[in-house]
Amino acid sequence: MKKFVLFLSCFAFCFLYNQMVNAQTTVVRFMVELPGQGISQDSAVYLAGSFNGWNPQDENYRMKRVDARHYSLDVPCFADKNYEYKYTLGGWKHVEKTPENKEIDNRKFTSTKKLKIKDSVAAWNVPAPKKEAQQNPLSGMLTQDQIDKMMQLKDSVTKGLAPIIPQLLGVLQKVNTNLLADKPDIDLSKQYNAEAMKIVSQVLESVTGTLMQVMNVLTPEQKQKLRDAMKNSTNPGDLINMITNSKPTPADK
Structure with a gap:
């Protein structure tokens, strides 16, 4: 028994020694x-x-x-x-x-x-500077009546586009299916492209027509503010954003 205890002691010592060395x-x-x-x-x-x-x-x-x-x-x-x-x-x-x-x-x-x-x-490392939010040139310049008319026009174009967008997505799906076929049909591709362009043209006509009506709501001074702001913009969508996110003049709130 003593030999066994001695053996365990030696084993434990060797184990601890190896751990210390490692x-x-x-x-x-x-x-x-x-x-x-x-x-x-x-x-x-x-x-x-x-x-x-x-x-x-x-x-x-x-x-x-x-x-x-x-x-x-x-x-x-x-x-x-x-x-x-x-x-x-x-x-x-x-x-x-x-x-x-x-x-x-x-x-x-x-x-x-x-x-x-x-x-x-x-x-x-030099962190990229935070891009300052573009100040809306129409902020505080629009009357509540102008904003109400713009919102009506916006709702109108949104409802008009609602059935058109699914049509466009459907055509694009057919384009993809044809392209992924073992032998894509060139005639079908031309047909689908023509359908897509027709729908895109409808969308552009609807949006452009609405924007022209919106411009008729603005005063010459407000239009000039927008022109000046768009000179420094690289995103055409900024025009719509500035109009739809406008705030009324304090007196009209």
């Missing part, structure tokens, strides 16, 4: 050079990687400032283990990028004793 840690020193003039003292550089769950703003992985362009940090890692990481300024919106603001692959290393890593960040 779990040996080492310290990896990261040194990074920042682009341009670096960053101000009230900013910070962070390491985000597989060693900290890819947290882009982990205070335990906030790098120490050497000067405006140079930062360093000692990171404990398991020995002989593969890791991946990136540098950030505290969020993925400000992660390191190429000089052309493109994604870069994760940086990689295998932790070894007294490993020192020297990196250089080419650039930081």
Whole structure:
């Protein structure tokens, strides 16, 4: 019995020893050079990687400032283990990028004793500026009576288009079926295209006719406002949006 207990003790010791050996840690020193003039003292550089769950703003992985362009940090890692990481300024919106603001692959290393890593960040991600909403030139210029008439015209064209749209979808479905056939029929294709163009023409006539009636509701000053606004627009649909989303003058509310 004593021999068996001794055997178990030895086995447990060997097991724990192997676990300790396999779990040996080492310290990896990261040194990074920042682009341009670096960053101000009230900013910070962070390491985000597989060693900290890819947290882009982990205070335990906030790098120490050497000067405006140079930062360093000692990171404990398991020995002989593969890791991946990136540098950030505290969020993925400000992660390191190429000089052309493109994604870069994760940086990689295998932790070894007294490993020192020297990196250089080419650039930081520059988030695209938020597009400012276009101000409606008719906002506060239309009377309630004008808006009511426009809504009536809008409802009228919507009801008129209701039976036309399914027809167009039906023709497009036939076009697709013919194109996917083993031997598409050229004559059928021409026929379906002609049907589709006829329906599209009906839609355009309906919409254009309604818009012309809407324009008759507007004053010359209001029309000029729309013309000026459309000069800077690249989307023809903006005209309809500006009209249908107009707000009445304060006095008419």
